[in-house]
Amino acid sequence: MLAFLVDQAQQVGDSLFQALWAKMGSKRRLWKKVLSLFECFHFPSFRRLYETLLDFQKIPLPNTS
Incomplete structure (x- = not known):
């Protein structure tokens, strides 16, 4: 559940994650x-x-090293 919560928070509030998601085309990729x-x-x-x-x-x- 915690991983899901973090994922959802990133989708909503992290512009870097959103840009990367858009570039990759899918969350799976x-x-x-x-x-x-x-x-x-x-x-x-x-x-x-x-x-x-x-x-x-x-x-x-x-x-x-």
Whole structure:
């Protein structure tokens, strides 16, 4: 239920999430992209992850040290 609540709050109140959702075309595609990056790379925040997906910024390399 908590995950659903957070998802709903983002849909309504987070303009970055809304822009990313519009760009991806569907929430299913958006969450697939988020999951694929989330599993492979470290992001300091979801905001940074969303910005990376939205702007196609350079993906940070994983910290191997």
